[in-house]
Amino acid sequence: MSVRRLADESVQPLAFSFNRANQVWAEQTIQKYPEGRQQSAVIPLLMRAQEQDGWVTRAAIEYVAKMLDMPLIRVLEVATFYTQFQLKPVGTRAHIQVCGTTPCMLRGAEELKKVCQHKINHEPFETNADGTLSWEEVECLGACVNAPMVMIFKDTYEDLTPERLEEIIDAFEAGRGDEIKPGPQIDRMLSAPVSGLTTLKDIAPKPAAPEGKRKAAKGAAAANADLPPSKAGRPKTHAEETSEALKSPSPVKVSKSAESKTSTAPAPGVSLDDKNRPAAIEKPAVVDDLKLISGVGPKIEGILHELGIYTYAQVAAWKKAERQWVDGYVKFHGRIEREDWVKQAKALAKGGVAEYEKVFGKKPV
Numbered sequence: 001m002s003v004r005r006l007a008d009e010s011v012q013p014l015a016f017s018f019n020r021a022n023q024v025w026a027e028q029t030i031q032k033y034p035e036g037r038q039q040s041a042v043i044p045l046l047m048r049a050q051e052q053d054g055w056v057t058r059a060a061i062e063y064v065a066k067m068l069d070m071p072l073i074r075v076l077e078v079a080t081f082y083t084q085f086q087l088k089p090v091g092t093r094a095h096i097q098v099c100g101t102t103p104c105m106l107r108g109a110e111e112l113k114k115v116c117q118h119k120i121n122h123e124p125f126e127t128n129a130d131g132t133l134s135w136e137e138v139e140c141l142g143a144c145v146n147a148p149m150v151m152i153f154k155d156t157y158e159d160l161t162p163e164r165l166e167e168i169i170d171a172f173e174a175g176r177g178d179e180i181k182p183g184p185q186i187d188r189m190l191s192a193p194v195s196g197l198t199t200l201k202d203i204a205p206k207p208a209a210p211e212g213k214r215k216a217a218k219g220a221a222a223a224n225a226d227l228p229p230s231k232a233g234r235p236k237t238h239a240e241e242t243s244e245a246l247k248s249p250s251p252v253k254v255s256k257s258a259e260s261k262t263s264t265a266p267a268p269g270v271s272l273d274d275k276n277r278p279a280a281i282e283k284p285a286v287v288d289d290l291k292l293i294s295g296v297g298p299k300i301e302g303i304l305h306e307l308g309i310y311t312y313a314q315v316a317a318w319k320k321a322e323r324q325w326v327d328g329y330v331k332f333h334g335r336i337e338r339e340d341w342v343k344q345a346k347a348l349a350k351g352g353v354a355e356y357e358k359v360f361g362k363k364p365v
Contacts, residue, residue, distance in 0.1 A: 004080045004081075004083070004087060005080070005087065006058050006061075006076075006079075006080075006087050006088075007055075007057075007058075007087055007088035007089065008088075011088065011089055012057055012058045012059065013053075013057055013059050014059065015059050016049065016053070016057055016059035016060040016062070016063045017063060018048070018049070018052065018063075019052065019295075019335070019338070019339065020294060020295070020365065021294040021295065021339050021365070022048050022049075022052055024362065024365050025048065025362075026041075026045050026048060026067065028362060029041050029044050029045065029048075030045075030067075030068070038068055038069075039068045039069075039070050039074075041068060042064060042068055042070065042074075042075055042078050043078060043082070045064045045067065045068070046060070046061070046064055046075070046078065046079055046085060047084070047085075049063070049064065050085060050086060052338060054086070054089065054090060054092060054095075055086040055087065055088060055089050055090055056079050056085045056086060056087055061075050061076055061079055062075075083138070088125065089127065089131070090125070090127065090134040091120075091127050091128070091131065091132050091133040091134040091135075092131055092132050093132040093133060093172050093173060093175060093177065094132070094133050094134075094152050094153070094169070094172035094173070094177060095133075095134045095135065095136070095152070095153075096116060096120070096133070096134070096135040096136075096150050096151075096152055096169070097135070097136055097137075097138045097141070097150060097151040097152070098112050098113055098116060098135060098136070098137050098138065098148075098150050099137075099138060099139070099140060099141045099143075099147070099148065099149055099150065099151075100113070100137040100138070100139070101139055101140040101144075103140075103144040103147040104140075104144070104147040104148040104149060105148075106147070107147040107148045108147075108148045108160075108161070108162070109137075109147070109148045111148075111162045112148055112150065112160060112162060112165050113135075113137060114162070115162045115165045115166055115169070116135040116165075116169075119133075119166060119169050119170075120133045120134060120135050120169070121134065121135070124136040124137060128173075130173075132172075132173055133169065133172065133173055138151070141156060143156050143158050143191075145191040146158030146159050146184055146191055147159075148160050150165065150168075152168075152172065152177070155182035156182060156183065157180070157182060157183070157185060158183060158184045158185065159184045159185050159186040159188065160185055161185075164185050168180050168185075175320075176320075178320060270325065270328045270329050274325055276321040276322055276324065276325040277307075277322070277325050277329075278307070278308075278309060278314065278318055278322045278325070278326065279308075279314075280307060280308020280309065281308055281310065281311075281314065282308075283305075283310055284310055284311065287305075287310045287311070288310065288311045288312045288348070288349075290304055290309070290310075290312070290315070292344075292348055292353070292356070292364035293312075293315065293341055293344045293345060293348070293364070294339050294344060294364065294365060295332075295335055295336070295339040295341060296341075300330060303329075303330060307326075307329075311349070312345040312346075312348040312349035313345070313349045314345075315341055315342065315345035316342055316345035316346040316349050318341075318342055323336050323337065323341070323342070343359070344356065344360075344364075347359040347360070348364070
């Protein structure tokens with residue numbers, strides 16, 4: 001096994017701390033272990049530190065050691081032993097793990113490595129010129145039937161060709177990685193035979209309804225949605241009212257006077273007239289408590305209100321460009337993506353605190 005050492009001091013940050021959501025998660029994780037065995041949480045805590053910053057820093061190791069009341073050398077031993085921990089900075093947009101074990105090797109893993117060497121850097125664990133991409137070869141990732149494959153973050157991309165991997169790398173480099181669907185990159189269902197089902201054909205999923213029938217069903221639903229509450233059979237819900245407001249062709253523009261009250265000045269280069277700015281709505285009769293979204297405090301909630309953002313459904317509908325605009329406006333440096341505001345908002349919009357607790361295993365903080 002190769003020697004694994006921490007990155008040079010020149011790239012090490014001076015300090016580390018979990019953000020609010022991760023701190024709560026870490027404390028809850030520690031409580032899962034019996035009294036006197038809390039140090040068993042060292043691996044999940046180091047993994048969460050890596051997910052937050054992209055790699056495991058010396059400061060993060062010291063922070064976890066202090067949090068678990070462990071000798072620093074013990075945490076260092078764990079971080080340097082397990083190859084899942086990245087001990088130096090990796091690509092900020094993607095770190096590509098290429099499986100090189102026998103099934104993938106026989107199915108073309110060497111060609112995938114050559115793609116990474118050509119498009120990223122000839123050496124593993126080294127970033128490209130912009131620092132956005134890096135790669136490494138790893139042992140079996142458990143998708144042998146779909147060889148060859150790679151893993152990026154927590155997703156696997158399988159049944160790859162060199163050409164398809166090039167397209168995936170280009171997408172991540174351009175910041176469009178979320179547009180690439182994980183899993184098989186050919187026409188097959190998960191690990192089903194490439195030739196199609198050979199057994200259980202009688203319980204195969206039924207084909208989708210013809211396009212004409214789907215359009216007719218959508219038209220009927222749309223017509224019913226336009227009926228007044230008395231004719232539709234029930235009053236419109238808060239979520240439905242918000243959805244209709246979001247679909248309005250003339251979104252409300254926030255007045256200049258309101259914009260001037262913004263408690264946080266927009267970051268340089270962020271325009272209030274940008275096409276990617278999320279659509280605003282008139283303040284509804286019932287305003288959602290946006291502070292239930294981890295990362296949103298009273299100050300940020302006030303800024304969102306000034307921008308015409310009042311409901312969970314609005315946040316849940318943000319596309320990537322809109323998230324990036326808000327992130328830049330409030331100078332969050334990626335916090336919206338890290339804390340996954342959209343997923344939180346979807347849960348809250350669907351069922352409030354109960355649904356949030358069901359999805360995240362904890363109450364909003």
